[in-house]
Amino acid sequence: MxxxxxxxRIGELNPHLYQRDVERIVSxxxxxxxxxxxxxxxxxxxxxxxxSVKRREARVGRNPRTGASVSVARKxxxxxxxxxxxxxxxxxx
Amino acid sequence: xxxxxxTRAELSEAVYQxxxxxxNESADLVESILKEVTDALARGETVKISSFGSFMVRQxxxxxxxxxKTGQEVPIxxxxxxxxxxxxxxxSRVNDGxxxxxx
Numbered sequence: 452m453x454x455x456x457x458x459x460r461i462g463e464l465n466p467h468l469y470q471r472d473v474e475r476i477v478s479x480x481x482x483x484x485x486x487x488x489x490x491x492x493x494x495x496x497x498x499x500x501x502x503s504v505k506r507r508e509a510r511v512g513r514n515p516r517t518g519a520s521v522s523v524a525r526k527x528x529x530x531x532x533x534x535x536x537x538x539x540x541x542x543x544x
Numbered sequence: 545x546x547x548x549x550x551t552r553a554e555l556s557e558a559v560y561q562x563x564x565x566x567x568n569e570s571a572d573l574v575e576s577i578l579k580e581v582t583d584a585l586a587r588g589e590t591v592k593i594s595s596f597g598s599f600m601v602r603q604x605x606x607x608x609x610x611x612x613k614t615g616q617e618v619p620i621x622x623x624x625x626x627x628x629x630x631x632x633x634x635x636s637r638v639n640d641g642x643x644x645x646x647x
Contacts, residue, residue: 454592472565476562479559480577485596493550496578499578513608538626
């Protein structure tokens with residue numbers, strides 16, 4: 452399923468809404484999650500999962516081809532942990 | 545860093561602010577979107593949200609694990625797990641720190 456298929460589906464379930472509003476609703480949700488993570492906040496959606504930001508310290512890495520040392524700057528990466536209910540759903544429980 | 549946890553309530557509030565629907569209907573829409581994503585994943589589909597990321601279902605084979613407390617070997621049944629891969633857009637927004645407004 453893609454984002455546009457999700458929008459179509461939500462539109463079908465809500466025939467009283469304009470398609471462009473459905474588009475805005477879906478985009479707003481993912482945009483809110485993104486902005487929260489960019490602030491360093493966690494997003495917890497019980498039953499679905501939790502998004503958080505993990506920090507990676509600066510380290511000395513290596514170019515695997517040449518073996519030369521390169522310094523890798525410290526960075527933050529988005530992380531998702533599946534919620535219990537969703538994990539159970541995936542396994543037919 | 546001030547760490548705050550965003551929940552469904554805030555997502556619904558954002559939808560409420562953005563579109564002229566009632567708070568109740570906004571909350572129902574948030575729920576319904578999460579449900580559609582969950583249902584697709586339960587069917588084994590990959591869910592790709594452009595400029596956000598993709599959720600993929602991976603099949604894991606059976607393996608022998610150990611109870612860390614007793615050291616006893618226990619089989620871990622084959623199972624399906626969910627993997628989230630953040631898009632480049634999300635990764636770079638998270639790295640740039642400050643939450644930027646949508647383009």
